[in-house]
Amino acid sequence: MTPPADVAIVPLSAFGWDSEWDAIATYRDGVTPARVTRVDRGVCTAFGTAGTVRASVSGSVLDAMSRSSLEAPCAGDWVMLRRWPDARITLEAVLPRRAVLMRAEAGLRSHGQVLAANVSAVGVVVALDRMPALTKVERLLALAWDSGATPVVLLTKTDMAGDSADVAADVRTNATDVDVICVSTVTGTGLPEIRALLAPGGTLALVGSSGAGKSTLVNALVGAPVLRTRSIREDGRGRHTSVRRELVLLPSGGCVIDTPGLRGAGLFDVAHGLAATFADVTALAQGCRFGDCRHEREPGCSVHAAIQRGELPPRRLESWRKLRREQAWITARADARLVADQTRRARLRRHGGQPPRRG
Ligand SMILES: Nc1nc2c(ncn2[C@@H]2O[C@H](COP(=O)(O)OP(=O)(O)O)[C@@H](O)[C@H]2O)c(=O)[nH]1
Numbered sequence: 001m002t003p004p005a006d007v008a009i010v011p012l013s014a015f016g017w018d019s020e021w022d023a024i025a026t027y028r029d030g031v032t033p034a035r036v037t038r039v040d041r042g043v044c045t046a047f048g049t050a051g052t053v054r055a056s057v058s059g060s061v062l063d064a065m066s067r068s069s070l071e072a073p074c075a076g077d078w079v080m081l082r083r084w085p086d087a088r089i090t091l092e093a094v095l096p097r098r099a100v101l102m103r104a105e106a107g108l109r110s111h112g113q114v115l116a117a118n119v120s121a122v123g124v125v126v127a128l129d130r131m132p133a134l135t136k137v138e139r140l141l142a143l144a145w146d147s148g149a150t151p152v153v154l155l156t157k158t159d160m161a162g163d164s165a166d167v168a169a170d171v172r173t174n175a176t177d178v179d180v181i182c183v184s185t186v187t188g189t190g191l192p193e194i195r196a197l198l199a200p201g202g203t204l205a206l207v208g209s210s211g212a213g214k215s216t217l218v219n220a221l222v223g224a225p226v227l228r229t230r231s232i233r234e235d236g237r238g239r240h241t242s243v244r245r246e247l248v249l250l251p252s253g254g255c256v257i258d259t260p261g262l263r264g265a266g267l268f269d270v271a272h273g274l275a276a277t278f279a280d281v282t283a284l285a286q287g288c289r290f291g292d293c294r295h296e297r298e299p300g301c302s303v304h305a306a307i308q309r310g311e312l313p314p315r316r317l318e319s320w321r322k323l324r325r326e327q328a329w330i331t332a333r334a335d336a337r338l339v340a341d342q343t344r345r346a347r348l349r350r351h352g353g354q355p356p357r358r359g
């Protein structure tokens with residue numbers, strides 16, 4: 001379809017569209033691809049060849065959403081939009097996602113929630129204006145690894161830390177196989193490295209505590225104040241900062257997704273992410289005498305042996321245990337939910353599709 005002549009045609013490839021997406025896109029009359037930048041109460045803002053538009057969700061997408069909340073469009077999704085003769089725009093389909101950043105839903109931790117779709121890198125944002133908690137970094141790294149995208153640690157506010165190189169070294173020894181970039185939006189340190197990570201067509205999702213400097217970083221990368229940041233006057237709770245996930249296009253190509261409001265990022269079935277985050281523990285565990293060694297008091301435990309030799313910081317094992325327990329609990333909850341759901345369905349079938357009568 002040819003867009004109207006007065007509209008500047010923006011190449012979607014600068015923001016992640018490629019031949020693989022093109023191959024699965026369902027082109028029909030008046031239907032074109034676009035990328036979701038944000039979702040507000042069912043209305044999606046999306047960026048397509050004709051610029052930014054607002055679209056409501058079509059009936060078929062609503063149907064899919066009623067079956068699973070994971071089907072709801074979210075920031076980063078590639079979607080197909082239909083433009084109707086009365087100028088209304090509807091979101092007809094969400095294209096199958098590639099890497100997805102997920103977390104356990106707040107309060108209902110055995111349900112997942114999609115934070116960002118089709119990401120190529122996940123930036124774990126940690127501010128150096130105070131001593132970072134390594135367990136927190138590890139928790140966020142597990143989330144990042146599990147997305148299928150490449151994790152990277154972004155140490156922000158390095159202009160406020162005299163020892164940022166030491167902290168970076170410490171984080172590096174604790175984050176095997178992960179790039180650690182020192183960043184300052186005040187001096188501009190690290191911004192070229194992050195831009196390089198994103199070109200061409202890459203998508204970086206930022207995760208981290210409120211106040212870590214995520215939105216400020218997005219603004220610095222764009223070179224304009226596109227997102228609200230916490231001002232110095234109201235550094236209490238960040239009341240006036242956004243709570244929405246939002247995808248921002250960079251003039252230099254690539255996209256950044258800010259994911260605010262990640263209070264105590266819950267883990268969501270991140271067995272793979274944990275193994276990658278604790279690659280050192282996982283590798284040592286291969287040498288344990290028992291396959292199901294919990295590295296507590298078992299004989300022939302090579303994890304403990306490594307701690308004795310001073311080759312593995314005891315903190316790493318403690319952190320691994322803590323996150324493993326958390327993950328086991330979530331998995332058990334998810335299994336219980338699945339069983340309950342199956343039982344309910346079986347009961348419905350036995351009663352000819354009618355819910356059983358009580359009493
Ligand atoms: N000195 C310094 N302050 C920063 C830097 N990045 C962010 N800040 C400040 O940190 C506070 C929180 O930043 P914000 O981007 O709102 O954090 P967010 O909650 O992660 O989005 C604001 O007052 C920013 O001005 C930095 O690189 N250096």
Ligand SMILES: [Mg+2]
Nearest residue numbers: 214215241260
């Ligand atoms: Mg913010």
Ligand SMILES: [Zn+2]
Nearest residue numbers: 288293295301
């Ligand atoms: Zn062991």
